[in-house]
Amino acid sequence: MEQHGGLMLRDALLMLGFALVAVLAFRRAGLGATLGYLVAGALLGPQVFGLVGNAEEMATVAELGIVMLLFVVGLELSPARLWRMKHLIFGLGLTQVVACGLAVTATVLALTGYTTAAALAIGLPLGLSSTAQVLPMLQSAGRMRTPFGEKAFGILLFQDLSIIPLITIVAAMSRNPATETGPSGWMLALITVGAIAGLILAGRLIIRPLFRLIGKLGERELFVVAALFTVLASAYVMQALGLSAALGAFIAGVMLADTPFRHELEADIEPFRSILLGLFFVAVGMMLDLGAVAEQPLFVVGFAALLIIVKTAIITCLGLLAKMTWRAALALGLLLSQGGEFAFVLYTTAQNAMLIEQETASVFGAIVTLSMAATPFLMMATARIRKEPGGEEETREGPQADGAGALIVGYGRFGQSVSNTLRAGGLSVTVIDKNAEQIDIAEEFGSKVYYGDGTRMDLLRQAGGAEAQLIMFCMDEVPDAELIEAVHETFPDALIYVRGFDRRSVIALAETSAEYVVREVHESAIYMARIALEKIGLSEEEMDRAEATYRKNDQQRMEVQIESGDIYAAQEMTRKQQSELRGEN
Secondary structure (H helix, E strand, O other): OHHHHHHHHHHHHHHHHHHHHHHHHHHHOOOOHHHHHHHHHHHHOOOOOOOOOOHHHHHHHHOHHHHHHHHHHHHOOOHHHHHHOHHHHHHHHHHHHHHHHHHHHHHHHHHOOOOHHHHHHHHHHHOOOOHHHHHHHHHHOOOOOOHHHHHHHHHHHHHHHOHHHHHHHHHHOOOOHHHOOOOOHHHHHHHHHHHHHHHHHHHHHHHHHHHHHHHHHOOHHHHHHHHHHHHHHHHHHHHHOOOOHHHHHHHHHHHHOOOOOHHHHHHHHHHHHHHHHHHHHHHHHHHOOHHHHHHOHHHHHHHHHHHHHHHHHHHHHHHHHOOOOHHHHHHHHHHOOOOOOHHHHHHHHHHHOOOOOHHHHHHHHHHHHHHHHHHHHHHHHOHHHHOOHHHOOHHHOOOHHHOOOEEEEOOOHHHHHHHHHHHHOOOOEEEEEOOHHHHHHHHHOOOOOEEOOOOOHHHHHHOOOOOOOEEEEOOOOOOOHHHHHHHHHHOOOOEEEEEEOOHHHHHHHOOOOOOEEEEOOHHHHHHHHHHHHHHOOOOHHHHHHHHHHHHHHHHHHHHHHHHHOOHHHHHHHHHHHHHHHHHHO
16 A cells, blocks of 8 residues: 555656646747646656556546636636527537537548448547637636637537537447446436536535635635535536536536635636646646557548648638638637547547447547647647737737726725725726625625635636736735735736825835825815814815815825835924914914
8 A cells, every 4th residue: 555655656746747847848938838748748658758657547537627627617607698608609619519520520431441330439529629728728818708718618618518419429329238228318418407407506505605604714724625525526426427527517617606706716726727637638648649650650640630620621610600800710710620638538438339449549549639739839830820910919809897997805894985986987896805794795785795815816816817907905904015016016017006004004015016005094084174174164265275285294294204114204394394383373
């Protein structure tokens, strides 16, 4: 047992080490992380150095990365937004899966001697693209919420949904007598609908109250545990029913997309998602059968090129029919031109159904891997062609209501006033607070506040800090200078405003990148003084003069205090000003 544990530790160390070096090298070359992970896996696998075995077992564990990716994607899609995208998902997505699947099947029939059943088992999976590769590319480019990103995601989501009917088709063509006892296609469809309904019900009755309770306790570790439990439980339920584990995680994400805990969940799941997804691609690289490629190099390379050409052409035409510009349609076609990770799952199913041999699965698995590796090169090579003329980038398009013009941290009496004023000015606002009771009260009055610690960079990033014009700290605790500088460095395009407590707050943050530090009671005190002066009979001119005198004196003192960094530096100036004021009276 101890020796087995040592081997696992060694394998994990090697996988992470090779992945680290390869991804750094490929990132610096501008080729993307996915290709780096694939190369790292190929080097580790039995075909090259043979340092790590059990690639299939590693891939099974690493598939949790795909599960978590779909959960995070689900968190970004509220039920209302998902409903708005129904035409993209069931229109464009359905057409792409059918058109590409049948076209590739016809290509397999034309170029090989396989039967129709075998060609369908090979070609239909190749019509799917790599969700695990494409979605991170869209997210890193900031295109998930653009019309381009929505079209790509709509297609990918339907591809994930199509796993169930594709498995049903393979099962219907099975030559293995042992598989004839499985559920029929219509029964599988009913099970899918029932499972989705059950997950939605469990989310409303169990998961949401659970997160609300944890939020009130304020235990971040419990939040991480609950988030992982939610993902794994929903994935396990779907997998136990013979359905897609990734689909279960996606439904769980959608369930929680319109809750106050969305951004906290994204921030907590993100590290696990990134690591496991990287390990999944390492495992795919390890499973690459270089022997099969060496035996039929021209067929593997040629068919991979043909797959890319066929899918690019079909998806580009669909993009044009969807009223995209030809450049955007070409970009969509190239982005989705590769084979996907679910092909490995479907090829295993086809093997069990005795439709294809293991050697065939290895050859077409190599074709899938090669097509995935080609995507970063294709996107780089065509960047100039795909760029819209006049500098108009498609990444600037998109539903503005989905992004936030301002991020407000803290929703007490101060944050509420700031938030409502900005909204009255037409600005979209995202509010974060770590007081669960305050969030509950806000919901009662129709306000949407997300749970989380807004001083964490990862949570601010998940909440849209990179797109925000304003980041405003309105909580009771005044942030320190180190935090302000970290926020500015991470989100350089956002203006930072801070709710201070007194003059000390202004002095402490004067040399930071904060655009402005507001003393919380300063303006209200001046307003109260004006009302009092008005009630005792001063004219408007006299009140303006009194306010202007105070503001001028206050600013002079503040400048001296900021320059020296000492609140007592302006003592003599204060005494002099007070003396002059008494002399005027």
